[in-house]
Amino acid sequence: MRGETTSTSRACGAVARADRPCLLGYPRAALRTWVPSYLVHATSTVHAPSEDSATASDTVPPRSDSKTFARAVADLKDGFNRRELWLHLGWQDIKQRYRRSVIGPFWITISQGITALGLGLLYSQLLDTSISTFLPYITTGFIVWNFILGCVTEGTETFIANEGLIKHLPAPITIYVFRTVWRQTLMLAHNFLIYLIVVVVFWGAITKHGYTISAGGTPQPGLSWTALLAIPGFFLLALNAAWLTVVFGIISTRFRDLPQVVSSLINLAFFATPIVWSTDILEKKFANAASWRGYVAELNPLYHYVQVVRAPLIGAEINWHSWVVVGGLTVLGWSLAMVVLRNYRSRVSYWV
Secondary structure, eight states: OOOHHHHHHHHHHHHHHHHHHOOOTTTTTHHHHHHHHHHHHHOSSSSOHHHHHHHHOOOOOOOOOSSHHHHHHHHHHHHHHTTHHHHHHOOOOOHHHHTTTTTHHHHHHHHHHHHHHHHHHHHHHHTTOOHHHHHHHHHHHHHHHHHHHHHHHTTTTTTHHTTEEEEEEEOOOOOOOOOOHHHHHHHHHHHHHHHHHHHHHHHHHHHHHOOOOOOOOOOOSSSGGGGGGHHHHHHHHHHHHHHEEEEEHHHHHHHHTTTHHHHHEEEEEEHHHTSOHHHHHHHHHHGGGGGHHHHHHHTTTHHHHHHEEEEEETTOOHHHHHHHHHHHHHHHHHHHHHHHHHHHGHHHHOOO
């Protein structure tokens, strides 16, 4: 027995130099002879091609439909169909903000009224205009502007603010878009009470045919049944607010500096938009040189957004090109929003 072991070890040492390594004291050649063939095939990493494997390699895996317009449209439709959820969440946002307050959400109305009254009195004196026609103008513009402002600034943080729900509630992300727009609509409804008060107080001034917003300005037709055009105007405004919330909200989840950038620029846009001043001021101030300055307002899309709602409410002249501009921006904006939804909708839960 000892002799056989010694000879085997010598053989292993000799073969180990030529064919390393030796396993368990036996040369590799011996293992090839002793190990059953089925074990070698079971542990080998090289397999001979078979008909099954060839067929499997030829099979193309199904294409994922997570980045398709169909899924983006389905997310939009499912989010809208769950309106009982986002209607409740939007109303709860208002209640939570003014919880334990005596007046409650009507603090929105009071603060808005004080601001509009203060700005109206101030700018009517600075611009030498009649308070009876200028206050309804600035009040209505300020109400519409605050809706736009809320949708833009809060829209950038729509998904960031709803991080907990997005990670734990399996729901379409457009629910949070509708929640933001609905919350701002409720705030606008509270502020609309100020408009009703102003209209009652200055009814005689703004219903007179040919009244002017500023001294020497363009004559206006006066308040009439055309005020109903503010309803489709607001509908277009809400549609644009929705696509802005989708685009800015998704981009902000990836680039967290965007909300601060938007907040800085929107304050500048307020003074560049005819809200506390009218386009008549340009004609009165610069006379014949006001033609090119008028394009400053006409090329400002925010002016057209405000005008499609404000002009009918105060009986001002309705510029139909503003409706064309807003309609075109609605189509372009939603086209962009659908592309963003298609490509990045599934990544929002990872970015927040």
